[in-house]
Amino acid sequence: MKPMLNIALPKGRLGEKVYAMFESAGFECPSIKENNRKLIFENEEVGVRYFWVKPSDSAIYVERGAADIGVAGKDILLEYDPDVYELLDLDIGKCRMAVAAKKEFRDNPQRTLKVATKFTNIAQNFYSSKGREIDMIHLNGSIEIAPILGLSDVIVDIVETGTTLKENNLEVKETIFPISARLIANKSSFKFKNTQIEKIVRELSAQIEAKND
Amino acid sequence: MDVNNSVLKNEEKAVFKLRSLYGKYGYSQFKMSKFEEYDLYVRNKDFLVSDSIITFTDTNGKLLALKPDVTLSIIKNTKDEPNTVNKVYYNENVYRITKGSFSYKEIMQSGLECIGDIDNYNIYEVLMLACESLKSISEECVLDISNLSILSDVINNIKISPKNRKRVLKCASEKNVHEISNICIEEDIPKEKCEVLKKLISVYGNPRDTIAFLEKEISDYTDKKKIEDLKIITDTLTENGYGDMIRIDFSVINDMNYYNGIVFKGFINSIPTGVLSGGQYDNLMNKMGRKAGAIGFAVYLDMIERLNECEHTYDVDTVILYNADDDISALNGAIKMLADNGKSVMAQKTVPNDLKYKQLLRLKDKGVVIVETNA
Numbered sequence: 107m108k109p110m111l112n113i114a115l116p117k118g119r120l121g122e123k124v125y126a127m128f129e130s131a132g133f134e135c136p137s138i139k140e141n142n143r144k145l146i147f148e149n150e151e152v153g154v155r156y157f158w159v160k161p162s163d164s165a166i167y168v169e170r171g172a173a174d175i176g177v178a179g180k181d182i183l184l185e186y187d188p189d190v191y192e193l194l195d196l197d198i199g200k201c202r203m204a205v206a207a208k209k210e211f212r213d214n215p216q217r218t219l220k221v222a223t224k225f226t227n228i229a230q231n232f233y234s235s236k237g238r239e240i241d242m243i244h245l246n247g248s249i250e251i252a253p254i255l256g257l258s259d260v261i262v263d264i265v266e267t268g269t270t271l272k273e274n275n276l277e278v279k280e281t282i283f284p285i286s287a288r289l290i291a292n293k294s295s296f297k298f299k300n301t302q303i304e305k306i307v308r309e310l311s312a313q314i315e316a317k318n319d
Numbered sequence: 320m321d322v323n324n325s326v327l328k329n330e331e332k333a334v335f336k337l338r339s340l341y342g343k344y345g346y347s348q349f350k351m352s353k354f355e356e357y358d359l360y361v362r363n364k365d366f367l368v369s370d371s372i373i374t375f376t377d378t379n380g381k382l383l384a385l386k387p388d389v390t391l392s393i394i395k396n397t398k399d400e401p402n403t404v405n406k407v408y409y410n411e412n413v414y415r416i417t418k419g420s421f422s423y424k425e426i427m428q429s430g431l432e433c434i435g436d437i438d439n440y441n442i443y444e445v446l447m448l449a450c451e452s453l454k455s456i457s458e459e460c461v462l463d464i465s466n467l468s469i470l471s472d473v474i475n476n477i478k479i480s481p482k483n484r485k486r487v488l489k490c491a492s493e494k495n496v497h498e499i500s501n502i503c504i505e506e507d508i509p510k511e512k513c514e515v516l517k518k519l520i521s522v523y524g525n526p527r528d529t530i531a532f533l534e535k536e537i538s539d540y541t542d543k544k545k546i547e548d549l550k551i552i553t554d555t556l557t558e559n560g561y562g563d564m565i566r567i568d569f570s571v572i573n574d575m576n577y578y579n580g581i582v583f584k585g586f587i588n589s590i591p592t593g594v595l596s597g598g599q600y601d602n603l604m605n606k607m608g609r610k611a612g613a614i615g616f617a618v619y620l621d622m623i624e625r626l627n628e629c630e631h632t633y634d635v636d637t638v639i640l641y642n643a644d645d646d647i648s649a650l651n652g653a654i655k656m657l658a659d660n661g662k663s664v665m666a667q668k669t670v671p672n673d674l675k676y677k678q679l680l681r682l683k684d685k686g687v688v689i690v691e692t693n694a
Binding site: 169170171189190191192193194195292293294295296297298300 | 459
């Protein structure tokens with residue numbers, strides 16, 4: 107029997123797109139499309155087991171070896187810095203990490219900057235590299251309201267289309283880095299399931315190249 | 320007294336095996352105190368896996384630390400003697416914060432250091448002992464070998480600027496070729512040179528194929544002697560039966576301020592992170608004012624705790640029930656007989672709550688009767 111390759115997919119639209127890529131690469135698992143609340147799906151014939159995880163957790167599943175490979179956003183990889191291989195930029199789920207503030211906001215470098223964010227490590231690294239002193243405010247959601255209520259001067263957050271910012275009278279002041287979904291692999295699994303993982307990398311990378319041509 | 324192998328934990332078995340393995344090749348045991356002067360670690364903070372150290376003040380006012388590392392103490396306690404090498408092994412507890420947790424852990428670590436006039440034979444011997452160490456833990460194991468000096472030559476030769484060097488090394492450790500492309504575009508590095516670096520960090524495989532690749536594609540970017548030496552060492556490993564478990568992989572990155580030349584990392588199937596890590600650390604020796612070279616490795620025994628874990632179904636094989644006024648000599652006789660047959664036995668007056676046992680016996684008329692059998 108083939109050893110099963112465990113694959114962590116981020117729940118939601120991005121995960122569905124990623125699964126479609128795996129499916130056309132020949133790693134299909136039809137049961138995943140059934141409309142139910144199951145979280146784990148396997149196809150023994152092909153030797154794959156998929157599971158849906160919270161997008162911010164997929165890197166942890168891979169780093170800890172519960173998943174051999176998985177898909178995570180670059181934002182998560184930079185925030186948690188997991189010890190994994192980053193094998194491919196899947197070129198989907200594109201957005202950017204940005205600093206946003208109220209339109210009329212003018213930065214005063216003589217004052218400590220109040221920064222609200224979910225991504226404290228990213229924000230810390232970004233402002234440390236500029237030598238800027240900040241007051242970090244960690245929030246878990248609805249980051250956009252922080253500057254409106256005066257909780258913070260700026261926010262550091264993911265910006266996709268910018269609609270939410272616009273509707274809240276905020277705008278992007280600076281892009282920190284672009285984000286897309288990445289294929290990651292556990293370092294130990296890469297050694298022991300190398301043929302399967304290398305095959306997936308080859309097939310997916312051919313798809314990405316074909317799309318970009 | 321004979322020790323029943325089945326009662327030993329994985330890490331305990333490994334300690335015995337490794338100790339006899341290293342002893343066979345002339346390595347002597349290095350015993351050290353739990354404490355070391357804090358100053359030793361502060362001067363070499365980046366060498367440590369975690370930079371948090373437990374410190375306390377000794378009665379004479381000196382600041383001491385619970386040792387977070389063994390290598391620095393070994394270097395401090397060895398002397399250079401031309402044309403010879405000091406060979407020592409250790410089995411010590413170290414105190415560190417592990418990634419993701421915010422508290423200190425006591426970690427059992429074994430390893431060896433070879434310090435002195437290091438040549439290809441010494442490098443071979445240490446790599447061979449690393450292979451044997453992994454095999455003594457599990458047959459399903461891999462040793463990834465890299466040469467930092469070759470990687471460094473390629474980075475210098477394709478003219479990556481110093482400000483992006485750290486980024487490139489991080490990409491190499493992640494096998495992240497797409498980010499390497501981005502850095503090369505930023506730095507205006509010609510595509511063919513960028514491809515060389517990308518291929519180098521993607522290399523993964525047996526020494527025969529990978530060294531053929533290095534000879535063909537990389538030899539213009541590094542000193543050919545470095546590839547030749549790598550070939551000599553890996554050929555010798557292959558001739559001695561380690562060919563199937565070694566891989567050349569340039570994603571093995573240790574801090575270049577301390578390490579140089581050959582670095583390596585060992586993996587065991589079903590353990591998610593490396594269990595063995597080592598390399599040549601001449602740069603650290605240099606920083607500590609020493610002329611000699613050095614190579615060594617550590618085996619992280621805490622990682623193997625869960626290997627081949629079987630479910631803990633029973634707490635004890637047999638429970639013998641007795642009354643306070645029973646003959647203790649008869650009770651002892653019954654227990655001894657069962658224990659001599661390799662069973663674990665617990666004497667109790669009543670069965671403790673939640674205790675899982677295979678068999679429940681009761682002492683009766685200087686013998687035992689079976690009350691219940693679960694397995």
